[in-house]
Amino acid sequence: MENSLEYRLRAAGERLTPQRRLIAGILQEQEGHLSADEIYLLARRQHSSLSLATVYRTLRRLKESGMVRELRLSSDRYYYEIERGRAHQHIVCLSCGKVIEFTCAHCSEVYNELAVQHGFQITSARVKLLGYCADCQAHVHHET
Amino acid sequence: MENSLEYRLRAAGERLTPQRRLIAGILQEQEGHLSADEIYLLARRQHSSLSLATVYRTLRRLKESGMVRELRLSSDRYYYEIERGRAHQHIVCLSCGKVIEFTCAHCSEVYNELAVQHGFQITSARVKLLGYCADCQAHVHHET
DNA sequence: TTATATGCAAACAATTTGCATCCTG
DNA sequence: CAGGATGCAAATTGTTTGCATATAA
Numbered sequence: 001m002e003n004s005l006e007y008r009l010r011a012a013g014e015r016l017t018p019q020r021r022l023i024a025g026i027l028q029e030q031e032g033h034l035s036a037d038e039i040y041l042l043a044r045r046q047h048s049s050l051s052l053a054t055v056y057r058t059l060r061r062l063k064e065s066g067m068v069r070e071l072r073l074s075s076d077r078y079y080y081e082i083e084r085g086r087a088h089q090h091i092v093c094l095s096c097g098k099v100i101e102f103t104c105a106h107c108s109e110v111y112n113e114l115a116v117q118h119g120f121q122i123t124s125a126r127v128k129l130l131g132y133c134a135d136c137q138a139h140v141h142h143e144t
Numbered sequence: 145m146e147n148s149l150e151y152r153l154r155a156a157g158e159r160l161t162p163q164r165r166l167i168a169g170i171l172q173e174q175e176g177h178l179s180a181d182e183i184y185l186l187a188r189r190q191h192s193s194l195s196l197a198t199v200y201r202t203l204r205r206l207k208e209s210g211m212v213r214e215l216r217l218s219s220d221r222y223y224y225e226i227e228r229g230r231a232h233q234h235i236v237c238l239s240c241g242k243v244i245e246f247t248c249a250h251c252s253e254v255y256n257e258l259a260v261q262h263g264f265q266i267t268s269a270r271v272k273l274l275g276y277c278a279d280c281q282a283h284v285h286h287e288t
Numbered sequence: 289t290t291a292t293a294t295g296c297a298a299a300c301a302a303t304t305t306g307c308a309t310c311c312t313g
Numbered sequence: 314c315a316g317g318a319t320g321c322a323a324a325t326t327g328t329t330t331g332c333a334t335a336t337a338a
Contacts, residue, residue, distance in 0.1 A: 015292060015337050036328080051295045056328060058293095072216055077327060091264055100262055104254055111273055118244055119278030120235055128270040129255055134263030159312050159317060180303080195320045200303060202318095221302065 003085075008065045022047055023058045024067065024082075033071060033079040033090075033099055073099060073128070089127035095136035102129075147229075152209045166191055167202045168211070168226075177215060177223040177243055217243060217272070233271035239280035 005024045009016050026042050027034065034042070040055045059080055062068035071079045073092050087108075088101040104127065115122045132140070149168045153160050170186050171178065178186070184199045203224055206212035215223045217236050231252075232245040248271065259266045276284070 013292095017293060017337070019294075049295075053296080053329075054294055060329095072219075075216075091258065091262060091266070093264070094267070100264070102258055102262075106250070106254070110248055110250070114235065114246055114273065115275065118235060118246075119281075120237070120244070120273070120275045121281055122235070122273050122275035123238065124274045126270075126272040126274070129258065129264070129266050130268045130270070131259065131264045131266035137263075137265055157317095161312070161318060163319075193320075197304075197321080198319055204304095 003067070005067065008067050009061075012061075012065050014061060014065075019043075019047065019050055019054050020058050020061070022050070023055060024062060027062075027068060027080060027082045033073060033081045035077050035079050037077075039080065073097075089125075089129075091129040091131065093133040093136055094130055095132055095139075098133050098135075100133075147211070149211065152211050153205075156205075156209050158205060158209075163187075163191065163194055163198050164202050164205070166194070167199060168206060171206075171212060171224060171226045177217060177225045179221050179223050181221075183224065217241075233269075233273075235273040235275065237277040237280055238274055239276055239283075242277050242279075244277075 005021065006016055009020065022043050023039060026039055036052070036055050036059060039059070040050070040052045043050050043055065059068060059070070063070050063080075067083055068080050069083050071081065071090065073079045073090060074097065086103065088103045089107075091100040091102060092098070107125065107127070111122055111125050114120070149165065150160055153164065166187050167183060170183055180196065180199050180203060183203070184194065184196050187194050187199065203212060203214070207214050207224075211227055212224050213227050215225065215234065217223045217234060218241065230247065232247045235244040235246060236242070251269065251271070255266055255269050258264070
């Protein structure tokens with residue numbers, strides 16, 4: 001199919017290697033969001049000679065081919081998620097790092113208005129809500 | 145006044161040094177958004193022995209005291225802006241880096257709903273729209 | 289066969305930190 | 314005067330790159 005790894009790589013004139021298959025597979029399975037290092041550690045379990053450099057290079061390719069979305073969920077590193085077509089944004093817990101996805105139905109209208117207003121051609125919108133999840137709010141109360 | 149540099153630093157039990165005054169002043173004057181390095185270069189014109197480390201340390205303090213907001217406008221560094229109380233978000237031109245501020249009237253309602261829905265206590269919202277400004281769209285047309 | 293991908297180690301760049309010294313309060 | 318702040322240089326850390334070798338097509 002058109003959004004398969006094979007198809008995407010072929011379309012870009014790139015090769016389908018075991019490493020790429022593995023990394024893409026890990027991202028497919030995980031519902032969540034992984035850092036390069038987390039992907040590296042998971043992948044090493046099946047391909048022990050894999051290098052972190054290859055993980056980074058693969059992620060860049062997958063990002064460029066539109067298969068993967070790169071997120072700045074925390075301030076110190078990137079996280080990666082498979083592009084599944086359903087536009088969504090993220091809520092991040094500042095305490096435990098939990099990430100929740102949400103979709104904002106009316107947001108795109110707002111963005112379109114803004115685009116027209118400022119003469120911008122908007123290609124993507126990144127929304128990140130920061131706060132504390134239910135669990136962490138409870139813990140804070142106990143600690144104090 | 146309550147949002148002055150002096151007041152804020154006093155309240156946090158910290159000192160008012162020439163370096164801090166200078167850096168805060170630069171951020172006040174600039175309507176835009178500056179990276180640590182840009183602030184450093186500007187500040188050196190008036191205080192030639194200033195170190196980049198002090199710029200970073202000062203920015204961290206100003207951020208912690210709520211005077212300064214740290215933004216990830218581009219992927220490779222932070223930008224800093226003085227907190228002026230008016231909530232706003234940013235549109236960034238992927239080609240020339242131009243930044244436009246906008247306010248989203250109804251967004252906070254949406255965020256509040258989401259907060260309730262997921263049991264989150266939201267402390268801040270970051271919205272970044274990426275695209276191409278009017279000028280850069282025009283240039284692309286000429287080049288192609 | 290041949291250009292692309294990999295693994296390794298070294299390089300990078302933004303940011304942080306250790307420490308001796310300085311200076312605000 | 315004392316503890317926080319500074320300047321300098323070195324350290325850190327996520328990410329990238331050079332290069333020789335391996336491999337997909």
